[in-house]
Amino acid sequence: MLKDVTIGQYFPGNTIIHRLDPRTKLILVIVYIAALFTAREWLSYGLMLAVTCAIVAVSRISPRTLTRGMKPLVFIICFTGVLNLFYTTGGTTLLDWWIFHVTTDGVKRAVMMVVRILMLISGTFLLTYTTSPMALTDGLEMLLNPLKKIRVPIHEMSMMMSMALRFIPTLIEETDKIMSAQRARGADFETGRLMERAKALLPLLVPLFVSAFRRADELAVAMESRCYHGGEGRTRMKQLRMARRDYLALFSGAALLAVVIVMNVYGL
Amino acid sequence: MESIIRTEKLTHVYSRGTPFEKTAIHDVNVEIYRGELVAVIGHTGSGKSTFMQHLNGLLRPDEGGVYVEGEDIFATKEATRDVRFKVGLVFQYPEYQLFEETVYKDIAFGPRNMRLSEAEIDERVRESARLTGVGEELFERSPLELSGGQKRRVAIAGVMAMRPRVLILDEPTAGLDPAGCAGVLKNITDYREATGSTVLLVTHSMDDAARIADRLIVFHEGTIAMDGMPEEVFSRQRELVDMGLDVPQSAAIADALRARGVQLPSSIYTSRRLREAVVALAKGVAPC
Structure with a gap:
């Protein structure tokens, strides 16, 4: 019961994802979320999905652990999906019965929304699953360090x-x-x-x-x-030190975001 | 002798299916007889506490079963709840579970959950307070402002007040000074004499076990490594040491004396026996 809570839990490991600097991971999660919200069409969604799956595979976090963590969120995900399915207009009408109107655009929006939420959760879960809480707060403190200048404690x-x-x-x-x-x-x-x-x-x-x-x-x-x-x-x-893999990871993150933005501009 | 608790192939695995999976106990078969005082020994992580929590249905086994007075305690929800009153469990550091405004109310919590009459509750509270040496002048005090030793006694009284047929205590003397330890052990033997109930005592103090137990069960890596009378178990000193346990001080002293050629009888494991043996020996060779 209580012991089965996996949200925010850390699963120790020694993969490249585990070894990345916590600052890198924090920045990458922000970049990942930005890219996720920029993606609009099937192709860019596919790219994001492939990237997410690749990271999960590299981190050796079992997909079962990931889905178990999502259990408490099933309701919200379903709710969003249903809402988008019925309240989107445009495209050809597939079903028109009583108060229910389902259009092709609605189906597309619903699927995309659900996939987006799932990827959003996976990305943030991966951060906490592969980073120890101490490393995470250390990283956060160092990232927010500039705010000390304006007396934020x-x-x-x-x-x-x-x-x-x-x-x-x-x-x-x-x-x-x-x-x-x-x-x-x-x-x-x-x-x-x-x-x-x-x-x-x-x-x-x-x-x-x-x-x-x-x-x-x-x-x-x-x-x-x-x-x-x-x-x-x-x-x-434990001094935090950026290694070559961190710069490489940050560069890949920036490249991903750039590609998704370009795809967005061309409506892909 | 009549059996009161029986376990069959008891197995418990923590966090099954995660990277933290750990088998706490494995295939434990044991029978406890009515009226016995059994000491359960083992070092930290040997599975003794996990084992104990199965006996009153707090933990569900992954495999195997527990039978109290012949009944499967996991058969129905009611059976699992009823067994809590038949088998009383005093946890480690029980003083941290005190919560009521007064000592009296806290001791009465268990009997009240049994839905007894007020008169019956009152009688039980007074009786168990007397058995644990909790004076009636403390009844109206808050349990949180008592001393550590007093809190421990109040907490133990809270379980005794349910008059369980089997009383299980998990390290009841942990963190107490020698006088406190002796006091708690005496409370336990007094309770047993007054009610004739069965007592299981989890401990890693060999001296406590030697002092009051009729039978010892030694846990090692989740299974029962030894089960027998104190003299049988303590005669296997080498094995005990290999498991990270030791023997009572008196047994160790007797052993050291024997190694130096002093003729002592076997099965010495309490300070009283050791003293008697040494005195007898001294009398025998008195004219030196």
Whole structure:
């Protein structure tokens, strides 16, 4: 149950995708999304699909893992598809019955929208599946570094983010443990009406909050006793360094975006 | 002897079908008899905690089954729920599950879930508080402001109040000082004497196991490596050490003395037995 959540999970590996610098991957995801929204016709969509499949293959993330992560989003995807199917006008009419009008343009839009969302999700999932949370926040901090000039507390924000990410698995584990302990005392989390169920959560939430505050306190003491005093002059154990493969990857990303833009101009 | 819990080919795999797949326990067949005090030993990751959580239906086995008093506990939803009251499980660091406003209410949580009458609940709360040495003056205090040892006792009392026929405790003495350890172990033996119930104690302290258990089950890499009387198990010191476990200090001392040529009887694994043996020996060779 709780342990099956795969959104945002990291699957360690040693493929070229895993080894890319997190900054490169973050930029590439932005470029990828931009290209995805520029693509308008079958040919450019096909190109994007091929690129996506190639990246999935190289990263050795099993397609099953990818589709399992998408499960919670099935509703939104279907909803978008259906909406586009019925509310697009233009092209020849295929079906005209009661309030339903399906046109060739509608079918095309629906298919494209669904494919676009699927690729969007795959791209962002690939980022979190192949990059450890720590690397991701480090990369983000360095990318946003210029904002420090206008006094945006980038370091503090990324520190908070990495701590939050760090404690998600811990809290999930803790929730699991407390739930089991209260179940062993006969607590029932699954049945009953809404009010009963809300009340049944009390034996779970109280210990969870107590331990979260205790942990926060302990973490603060541990950080202070190791002389943490903000990002000023702090050095890193893992220095991020751009390698040749990063420049190569960035160049390929730029090339992909350029090709898709050209295709868009020529209506392909 | 009458069997109370039986497992058949119990197997559990965590995160099946992902890169994190791990077989926690594999093909565990064991029978626990009514009234026994069994210590389950094994080092971290040996599968002992996973095994325990199957016995009251918190975890579902991937293969095999668990039978409590002859009934398959996973047969129906009701059976799985009922077994929680028959087999009481005290988790590791149980003080972290305290949540009620007062100690009294917290101990009463389990019995209340059993839908007992108020009078019955009151009687059970008082009885289990007495057995665990939780004074009635603490009843109206918040459990969160007690000391660590007191919290542990309150949490254990909360499970005992359900009067389970089998009481399972996962590392009940972890993180307590020697006096606290002795106190908790005494609470457990007192409970067993007062109610005649079966007790399973998960521990990695060989000294605790030697002190109170009638039978030892040793887990290693998800299977049962040894199962027998304490003297049988502790006589296999070499194997225990190979599994990353040790023997009780008294057994180790007796062994070291034997290695130096001191004639000691076998099966010494508690400090009392060791003392008696050494005293007997000293009397025998008194005129030196």
